[in-house]
Amino acid sequence: METVTAAPPVRIGIIGVGRIGRMHAELLSRQVAGASVAAVQDARADSAREVGRALDVPVAASAAELLAAGDVDAVAICSSTDTHAGLIVEAARAGKAIFCEKPVSLDLGEVDLALAAVREAGASFQVGFNRRFDPGHQSVREAVARGEIGEVHLVRISSRDPAPPPLAYVKTSGGIFLDMTIHDFDMARYVTGSEVVDVHARGAVRIDPGFAEAGDVDTAVVTLEHANGCLTAIDNSRQAVYGYDQRVEAFGSLGMATSENPPAHTGVVRTASGASASVLPYFFLERYLPSYVREWEAFVAAVEAGETPPTTAADARAPLVIGLAAWRSLRERRSVRVDEVEAA
């Protein structure tokens, strides 16, 4: 038999192959046209070896080794949050295009240092707010952008995880507003195209007292006021037992646009007792798979075209500020203006 080879794709090195990093590695090696996995690396060498074996790709001994490799065009930073900012700086200096999982950092000063390094290097940079690439959520943004629903008056986001994360994770994650609601803060900015100026957050511990011990809440309602006058209402829970509940809705002067939950499948059974249908997709990978693939396609297309990826450095920073304001609001039981956090 004759062996032939494919044209060279964008070669991506993956730093951190825990749950999310491994998913990115698998998508990039199997489902993203124009991309390949150049290497994987993880602080836990065993994890890196396992993923390397499964995907048949090289394993780098350290992030530095991976960043130094000539056959790595871009890096996906999927390691723990506290390492993100430093790795961004190093990757920018190494001349790599950079994809970084959210959040860049829990510390605004660190974020600013990292983004400054990106700016100085002129690096392509994209933050992992994958939900912007969900076809349903995107259709809401597009309806707004095309003027189909007029001027936006209200946004409503329900965002509920199927199961809580380990409490150990919560202790370092920045808590619900920085590890979970941050996606919704991003979505509110994305859908409206308007910055957030004021935050009111209310939270409760209803699922597990461990959240209280960790200084966190597991249930929350947040009200945002945008620069253009729009109001956004977000509700969150760490545990929706019926599946991953993710809905976004924009309401305006000419109508509304909404992104509903897809069912796990479209079967329905009707009996004398009523109708029954499937649960929602349970896991983030099931629910958001198309968004992850499309997120990578956008990154790869931008890198190949030498253009700025669609989710920018500003998009990486703003939701963090909103999250910090939400924590302050919750603790001080009052509305907090975003510029209070900026000024701090």
Added chain:
Amino acid sequence: METVTAAPPVRIGIIGVGRIGRMHAELLSRQVAGASVAAVQDARADSAREVGRALDVPVAASAAELLAAGDVDAVAICSSTDTHAGLIVEAARAGKAIFCEKPVSLDLGEVDLALAAVREAGASFQVGFNRRFDPGHQSVREAVARGEIGEVHLVRISSRDPAPPPLAYVKTSGGIFLDMTIHDFDMARYVTGSEVVDVHARGAVRIDPGFAEAGDVDTAVVTLEHANGCLTAIDNSRQAVYGYDQRVEAFGSLGMATSENPPAHTGVVRTASGASASVLPYFFLERYLPSYVREWEAFVAAVEAGETPPTTAADARAPLVIGLAAWRSLRERRSVRVDEVEAA
């Protein structure tokens, strides 16, 4: 031909036959089994005559005449809000069963006087929170009451009118939180079975600057905290151009229950451009007709059985207090505890 007569129903006199009063008169005369319209009355004699003619029922010259009539078992108080409390007192003293449109009054002292008169007379009293009788919303309450969704953590209510009321109405109605959101405050109490203890309201004028001139807002987001720890998020608009948008959702430890909008009809057209379906029912009568009929059936059944109607005096009062707290929250840009209003 031979003429036969029907068995005597509960005979109801209607005080005030503006839009809502006329609707009640028509329902009672045509669609509510066991009820009849004994007489109608309105401060505008022309209105009363027109409705009397259309329904072939007697017209009373005054509320006093109607309340004095021996063939009137119960009254429906549908006149302007400022007359409600006084009429409740008079009707209670006249020994009538009382149905009163919401709100009883914008003044808490007046409410308390009226409800005291009801209590003293031992009168049957029901306030017009018809949405409790909507089959969809009721199914949400029942899912909670049966424990199907476990302990309730979050309630989410979207309540958007198809078109704004006249500004003249707004100036005397108590504004959005007392003429519109008051239904949602009632719904939050109804669905959770738990009192509200804390209110945060944020509002905006996005539809018509006239609302600002009237001291009102036309767009609002309200967060409620309940005694049982549940959080409720409400969003309101005075103008949903796509129809009357009314959704209620309860989320809990074992699942969620939701009441979606019905379409005006079930037809769907699919072409190469996508799928299109009907608007929502536009008018409150289309959307809530079954709730109004069922509301009256519950009242009539309670009157006939000599029992307390299902929506009580406490249910008439509590949403008003929440609404007053919402106004204070909006004006003072802070969360307001309900007992602050009580203490005032």
Added chain:
Amino acid sequence: METVTAAPPVRIGIIGVGRIGRMHAELLSRQVAGASVAAVQDARADSAREVGRALDVPVAASAAELLAAGDVDAVAICSSTDTHAGLIVEAARAGKAIFCEKPVSLDLGEVDLALAAVREAGASFQVGFNRRFDPGHQSVREAVARGEIGEVHLVRISSRDPAPPPLAYVKTSGGIFLDMTIHDFDMARYVTGSEVVDVHARGAVRIDPGFAEAGDVDTAVVTLEHANGCLTAIDNSRQAVYGYDQRVEAFGSLGMATSENPPAHTGVVRTASGASASVLPYFFLERYLPSYVREWEAFVAAVEAGETPPTTAADARAPLVIGLAAWRSLRERRSVRVDEVEAA
């Protein structure tokens, strides 16, 4: 108090107040603007007296008395099928506008005599194919008529009753194709605007062996070919335990239009086991109430305007011919052309 009277409506006498006649009487007396019930009559005097008492309307001793009354503008013929044709002839001669429940007769010769009498008298005549007035089904017809789905290629109708009729009824009703599928034959003509030229029917007894004893089937699939080349597929069951299942769909060169089942209410509960929703409306009155009201509104409007009602004599006759062809097809296990029945 002062008594005033309403303007004169179209006064309708109802012949036959069994289940369907009583429903018409109640709708006409309560929900159809511009109509009133002038009198009711039934072969069973007790039934007539009960309905007369409930609605407070006179009871006629015989159909002849009712037809002779000067204060009766129109008649609703709701008695047993075998009396329809004769009553149509008498009503036409008495100068009344005529509404007749389907079918006019099971005998084509009788139908032709009755329709000839209508024609000679120049009477307003409407047959009770109420489903044409269902807003969902009507939206399918309108999508076709407006050309939104292009040329119609396929029609698909599922029509399943919630519970079988008494076997005694089946024995005189003409069987499934003349008492039940006849609505679907009408719908196929209505939606496509094209006559049926060829029929293939297949049936089975799956619910109750009594249907076989009565010479009937309880489950059927019928294929129709229309003059314009469109094919229609109908499926029927006498017993859909999950409610009254009524769906109509037209498919064409530019798209499709469909009328789905409405739920009994819009509540949905989601748990870890999946989603559950309400049954379908169970009874024909719940499902088709708006269609009955709108059917009467169309009749009343036509009578008042002196115009031909929208569902004509031809519409009364054609589905019967198709039904007779369906029975022949089932029995002879072959396709039957409609003109074979006409020629017989």
Added chain:
Amino acid sequence: METVTAAPPVRIGIIGVGRIGRMHAELLSRQVAGASVAAVQDARADSAREVGRALDVPVAASAAELLAAGDVDAVAICSSTDTHAGLIVEAARAGKAIFCEKPVSLDLGEVDLALAAVREAGASFQVGFNRRFDPGHQSVREAVARGEIGEVHLVRISSRDPAPPPLAYVKTSGGIFLDMTIHDFDMARYVTGSEVVDVHARGAVRIDPGFAEAGDVDTAVVTLEHANGCLTAIDNSRQAVYGYDQRVEAFGSLGMATSENPPAHTGVVRTASGASASVLPYFFLERYLPSYVREWEAFVAAVEAGETPPTTAADARAPLVIGLAAWRSLRERRSVRVDEVEAA
């Protein structure tokens, strides 16, 4: 960097990499756990080289070379229909597990020879009726198998392609009943678990007169009668401009189970003109991607376990017989019993 290798999967050689074969090759190399593509081959060497290059897999010069290779555990036969039977025989003799796209052949004698070879070799054999693995359709089968809907009385299948195939394809494909409806014949057997005994087919040319010239139809309605008395109604079109319309429904004594179309995404826009939503997924790969992946997972699991794959030789044969009966029914304008075709 260190290179590690994965555990050996089931190595599959793909014969024929036209549209469907290439899709299988891509799925097997990227998304099916436990499988790899060992080699590809195509009568058109260019096609094989292109796919080999894209997937980085060897290209075999001939089917014989591929079947002789020691590192090929199983073959996927995706070449033109006329080559299927011969390749099955060769693959069975070469000791390979066999996956064959439908249909095995248009000639019943050839099918029987091929299946005999499979039987003699004791080969694992699966035919490509992927729709059995669609989660929605499968949920219908499971509801029937678990008895949730009781005894099955009716099955209703709408199966409409988004766009017609090239007429050149139609001329050799066996026409609509053998290249398209054959999936629905399989689905009817799968859902009911009962063989088909009688077929009535009606067809029309509504889309393109070229179908008539090719001896085919582009629009069809087929009625099946099953051994257990159930009736199945199928409607087909070669061109649903609104997307790939694929619905399966089983109706029984205790309820119904249905598999609805998924939308391309879940976004909905509501304006004063009504609601609009996305088209259906347009292409078979979008619509049925999960079914293809799951089909392969079932095959791989069966091969690894040494068990009979779930879609058997009998499943490969029966739909062809039904399709031949459908053609006879259409041509002779009568119902045709399946055993007439068997006897021929």
